[in-house]
Amino acid sequence: MFESAIPALMEILTWPGPLYLCLGTLLGMMFGILPGLGGPQVLALLFPITYGMDINLAMVLLIGAMAAVPFGGSISAILINTPGTGQSAATCFDGFPLAQKGKAGMAISAAATASCLGAVFGAVILTVLLPVGRRVVLLFSYPEYFMLALMGLSVITAVSKGSLWKGIASAIFGLMLSTMGYDPVTGSVRYTFGSDYLWDGIRLVPAFIGLFAVGEAIDLFISRGKIAQSSFKGRMGGIGEGILAVFRNFGLFFRCSVIGCIVGIIPGVGGAVSNFLAYGHAVQSSKNSGTFGSGDIRGVIAPEAANNSKDGGALVPTLIFGIPGSLEMAVLLGVLIVLGLEPGPRMMLENPETVLVLIYVLVAGNIVASLIGIFGAGFLLKLTHVPSTLLAPVIFMLGLMGAYFTNGILGDVILSLVFGILAFAMKRFGFSRIAVVIALVLGRLAQKTFHQTLMLWGIKGFFVRPISLTLFIITLGMVLFPYLRATMLKKKSTSS
């Protein structure tokens, strides 16, 4: 794989690579700054545009946007006390108080430095683990892939927010949708209801656009008002001080980067978890924790290091096994499939250059985002003063036209609208959109490998192979654990 290192680097450095990198980063930051919008939305909207592009340039644009989102969210967390994304929520606690004390520049530059170095850390871990992962996955066959897909679905439902029951129901709903269309293994056409459009099943591009862009835009429009409720008005001094602060607290930065990486590797656990875990660790490990919450720079460094290193970690299961490590990875997985790549071990063997481009852009995107953030934060923040009723129609059009642009078929636009309504309803009634997305992406793989296993080994094929059996036991444990824990806690409370 490393023989492709220089060619992959050339892809980013040769024109129009830098243009796409800057464009993607700027778009990612804009989406990150706006609450309600984030990685899945920017990927869903950029996705149709990359159709037909060179695959490596498409990765530069998409990963550049995805890499910049967390830092975009941090800018609004620091300057207007509103996290742009869930993974920047903990940054508000000390970021905004620092801005109020006139140290906004220090906070933003510390966040930028921690983000950038955190991303580098995550990319290094990814680079080290990928060759190891290649050896492991050569032991995998159809039963193991099926169990991995099942485990990926189960983990997501077990850790997704809200009711576990609804999470599982959402995953089953997504799997049901993935059975629509022509099935190459069984040779049958299912659930087309006489429509030619549904022969290909549910198309991922319009589905993602509907689930993330259209659904969120509906929510944004309904909420009305401006996003910025409070804001910092002052100068942005102290940039150098902020950068130095990261190096003065390097131990904390390193530990939080490790936390972010580990959280990222576990499929289904989102960035918000790494953010809060890192902040909690910073408070607990501090000798003078009383300053946290009122403008302690460590309260900015810790969550920022974690929420950027987690992207490198999340790419580990995504690239090695084809199991998404987070919601953004699930959308990215769909993008890779539609662009003709097969995530998993084959991707590292057949497209090593693309894998390396992905890693390089993860780092480069964060560097560019940091530079834009330090010098352009004030300008970008004007977006949060635009009324949501003006922003939402633009997002509707970007989404619906993006869906139309892919194939020029009205069916795609209708599908986006249907999924948009579904997304809004699911959000309102506590059903998990993440589970639906991941089920849509993994559903076909799960069905194909299920039938292939049955044809070759029969039902015992899932249970006689040690890796497959181990994955099955882990899956069962993940689904049953919340119920067992609740029963144990109840017994404990009744006995006490």
Place this chain on the structure above:
Amino acid sequence: MEKRMMTVKRANERVVFNGAVVFCFVLMVFFLIFTFVSLEYNSRARSIPLTLGLLGSLMMFIQLISEAFPGAGIFHKIVHQESLLDKADTPTAEEEKDKAKLIKENVSPSKKNDLRSKEWVQVLRLVLWMTGFIVLLALVDYLLAVAAFVFWVTKIEARESWVRSISLSICVTLGFYLLFDVVLNSQL
């Protein structure tokens, strides 16, 4: 805390009919339809959809009973089991945002349902506008459809001024022309 109080309040009600009940019913019907249709396929083709359909129908039926009859204690326990990372007392960001909005608007939580039905009317109107956009897209050039949609939604739904609505419509249309026709050279 508020979530627990709402849960206790709901448990005292005999039957509830709200958006959540309707959504669960719709999902249950979806699963039932897919289950029955799967019986037409050959045995290998129907194995997975039939299993998923039966499971999904059962789960949504239980969810529906739990939502519609809050007094059904055993269903409530199964259905409201929190996931690994959830704590019942910790409000979500959405709940905090809703609460802050209600406090700001000086509205008591009991009036939340009224707010929600107004929201659904707004959603329906937005959906109708987007449907109109799709019809227009089929009939005329996409730039005209985009301009019309942005203008009418901004003017009528967002109640913005004529100047703002027209300016936004022109800017968005120009942006789309540059993006799709000039940069991406699409043949829409």
